[in-house]
Amino acid sequence: MRRKHILAMAWQNMKLRRFRTALTTLGVVIGITAIIGLASLGEGFRVTIREQMEQGFELNVLTVMSGGLLTGVPSFFTEDDVQNISKIDGVILATPLIQKSDVKLFNNNKTSTPLVMLAVNFSEFWTIYPNRLAFENGGLPQSTKNDTTVIGYNVEHPTEGESFANPGQNITIQMTLQRFPPRRENFTFNLAGTIAKSGAAGFINFDDTIFVPIDATKKLFNITNSDMIFVRISDPSFSDSVAKKIKDRFGGEGEVRVLVPAAFLEQVESVLSMLQIFLTAIASIALLVAGLGIMNIMTVSVMERTREIGILKAIGARSRTIMAMFLTEATLIGILGGLMGIPLGYAIAQVMGRFLFRFSAEVTPRRSIITGTTTHPLMEVSPILSLEWVIIAIVFAVGVSVLFGWYPARKAAKLDPVKALRYE
Amino acid sequence: MTAVLETRNVKRTYQMGKVMVSALRGVSLQIEESEFVAILGPSGSGKSTMLHILGGLDRPDEGEVLIDGISLYALNDNKLADVRLHKVGFVFQFFNLLPRLTALRNVEIPLTLANVSEQESIKKAKEMLELVGLGDRITHRPNELSGGEQQRVAIARALINDPKIVLADEPTGNLDTTTGGEIVRLMQRLNKEEGQTFVVVTHDPSVAENADRILFLKDGLVQGEKRGVGGARH
Numbered sequence: 300m301r302r303k304h305i306l307a308m309a310w311q312n313m314k315l316r317r318f319r320t321a322l323t324t325l326g327v328v329i330g331i332t333a334i335i336g337l338a339s340l341g342e343g344f345r346v347t348i349r350e351q352m353e354q355g356f357e358l359n360v361l362t363v364m365s366g367g368l369l370t371g372v373p374s375f376f377t378e379d380d381v382q383n384i385s386k387i388d389g390v391i392l393a394t395p396l397i398q399k400s401d402v403k404l405f406n407n408n409k410t411s412t413p414l415v416m417l418a419v420n421f422s423e424f425w426t427i428y429p430n431r432l433a434f435e436n437g438g439l440p441q442s443t444k445n446d447t448t449v450i451g452y453n454v455e456h457p458t459e460g461e462s463f464a465n466p467g468q469n470i471t472i473q474m475t476l477q478r479f480p481p482r483r484e485n486f487t488f489n490l491a492g493t494i495a496k497s498g499a500a501g502f503i504n505f506d507d508t509i510f511v512p513i514d515a516t517k518k519l520f521n522i523t524n525s526d527m528i529f530v531r532i533s534d535p536s537f538s539d540s541v542a543k544k545i546k547d548r549f550g551g552e553g554e555v556r557v558l559v560p561a562a563f564l565e566q567v568e569s570v571l572s573m574l575q576i577f578l579t580a581i582a583s584i585a586l587l588v589a590g591l592g593i594m595n596i597m598t599v600s601v602m603e604r605t606r607e608i609g610i611l612k613a614i615g616a617r618s619r620t621i622m623a624m625f626l627t628e629a630t631l632i633g634i635l636g637g638l639m640g641i642p643l644g645y646a647i648a649q650v651m652g653r654f655l656f657r658f659s660a661e662v663t664p665r666r667s668i669i670t671g672t673t674t675h676p677l678m679e680v681s682p683i684l685s686l687e688w689v690i691i692a693i694v695f696a697v698g699v700s701v702l703f704g705w706y707p708a709r710k711a712a713k714l715d716p717v718k719a720l721r722y723e
Numbered sequence: 724m725t726a727v728l729e730t731r732n733v734k735r736t737y738q739m740g741k742v743m744v745s746a747l748r749g750v751s752l753q754i755e756e757s758e759f760v761a762i763l764g765p766s767g768s769g770k771s772t773m774l775h776i777l778g779g780l781d782r783p784d785e786g787e788v789l790i791d792g793i794s795l796y797a798l799n800d801n802k803l804a805d806v807r808l809h810k811v812g813f814v815f816q817f818f819n820l821l822p823r824l825t826a827l828r829n830v831e832i833p834l835t836l837a838n839v840s841e842q843e844s845i846k847k848a849k850e851m852l853e854l855v856g857l858g859d860r861i862t863h864r865p866n867e868l869s870g871g872e873q874q875r876v877a878i879a880r881a882l883i884n885d886p887k888i889v890l891a892d893e894p895t896g897n898l899d900t901t902t903g904g905e906i907v908r909l910m911q912r913l914n915k916e917e918g919q920t921f922v923v924v925t926h927d928p929s930v931a932e933n934a935d936r937i938l939f940l941k942d943g944l945v946q947g948e949k950r951g952v953g954g955a956r957h
Contacts, residue, residue, distance in 0.1 A: 614808065615811075
């Protein structure tokens with residue numbers, strides 16, 4: 300019997316039992332919708348996270364900290380350490396950095412909240428982040444001047460529209476020179492510039508930070524060493540080799556830690572793809588249930604059509620033809636379910652990407668490690684449906700349908716025509 | 724005349740519950756080409772089993788069945804299905820039409836199974852329905868046809884692939900006497916005019932008496948034969 304005729308017969312049977320066919324197909328539709336929805340949402344989520352992280356993490360910048368404590372032992376790195384690191388192949392520049400917290404700014408009657416102060420070599424630090432730190436007003440302090448400062452966007456604008464100070468003005472910086480017992484002193488700095496909105500890189504939120512010259516800071520705190528070294532490399536692909544060389548110079552693992560944003564990004568990526576696979580696997584259960592539905596319905600259908608199968612066999616249909624008829628029905632259900640489930644899943648993913656993630660971003664605000672400020676990131680995820688997933692979904696839908704249709708189809712094909720003809 | 728159908732010592736035993744029933748206990752017979760043979764016997768005599776085995780629907784435990792010189796039960800299931808498709812036509816007591824198909828489509832099925840082109844199969848099926856006197860009922864479904872009409876469709880379906888032999892199992896058993904008579908006359912006409920070989924199984928002597936030859940089946944054995952009214956023609 301020709302394929303065309305088998306197809307026509309299968310289609311006719313499905314049309315005849317419209318309601319039943321619709322319900323069976325619906326099972327497949329739900330399964331494929333779940334798979335496509337979660338897969339495309341997962342893919343979109345992954346890409347969104349990666350884009351955000353690529354923006355957030357400057358992949359060309361490694362951070363060297365002393366081992367041990369979370370934020371490293373203060374005053375660990377000497378000037379020689381910085382020089383040695385800058386000589387490593389692939390390193391463009393290494394610059395020291397001192398980090399002090401519990402710093403307040405005063406300008407006339409205005410007082411800031413406690414801030415984080417980063418003591419840097421201005422020209423070097425701005426070379427580490429060449430494209431990142433644009434000025435809103437003013438500019439980089441001259442290197443010869445030791446009492447100049449630059450403040451981040453949120454420091455300059457505690458609320459939108461408000462201005463804390465203008466470049467050229469002198470402002471007072473209150474530093475906590477000693478914590479126990481607390482010893483605070485006020486110093487006057489000249490404001491050289493205010494930075495435009497720059498966001499965060501790694502654990503530094505530039506917008507919440509006040510920058511001061513490192514040499515002046517060393518004098519004020521009476522220290523010679525720095526807390527961290529920021530290293531700019533020529534390409535993110537050197538990350539691992541440079542990190543290894545740095546560790547080797549300090550006597551190996553444990554002495555220093557090197558934060559490699561590219562490695563972190565990779566880890567997050569692998570976690571996210573595992574999550575995607577996991578979610579899709581759960582969604583596949585829905586499809587398996589649909590497969591059982593097909594098996595169930597087809598078994599009933601074979602029983603109902605026993606007599607018809609007997610007639611067909613009596614007048615000369617081969618077992619293979621009978622089997623092909625039933626498998627064709629299963630295949631059609633799979634294709635139909637797949638074709639309907641794919642756009643539906645994608646549509647649901649669109650809706651979820653727009654609303655669910657926005658909602659979750661609002662109920663789970665992000666808290667910055669260093670500044671302690673809370674932000675509500677408004678993240679929208681645009682689901683991504685790749686051709687791969689479309690093909691996987693169709694193959695899955697048809698595969699499951701045929702797999703579960705196989706048993707009833709075989710049962711039909713194996714029917715004894717004499718018994719089938721007697722069946723009432 | 725040559726034998727289109729021949730059986731040699733056919734035996735068939737059934738298990739019904741715990742009891743073994745010998746339906747056929749060594750049947751040997753020959754059907755000649757263009758013959759109209761009736762197999763007459765009371766119910767339970769093994770008539771239906773006989774017919775199923777003659778037509779390649781059921782395998783005997785022992786013995787041989789030859790249609791057109793082909794030994795049926797040496798064939799595998801697929802080849803046996805092909806024999807049913809091309810060499811045998813079945814007519815059943817309960818018509819056994821596919822209820823959702825029109826008369827035309829029902830008659831077409833064997834042609835479709837035989838891969839005949841759609842155009843040709845429609846043409847042939849129409850001609851065949853005209854031959855059985857249903858030229859004006861081709862688009863009707865079985866539930867829109869009377870019992871006699873349904874059996875005519877079944878006969879058309881049995882004849883459509885130009886079989887060597889048509890096997891009819893109580894073809895009038897589900898019809899009133901008048902309609903039953905019409906069906907018998909139709910089969911006899913097809914036998915006379917088209918030279919179609921028929922084997923009709925029945926328990927009704929009035930159906931059997933019009934045959935060329937009547938075989939009496941009892942307790943799983945052929946226990947005699949006689950010439951029927953139709954036999955007078957030869």
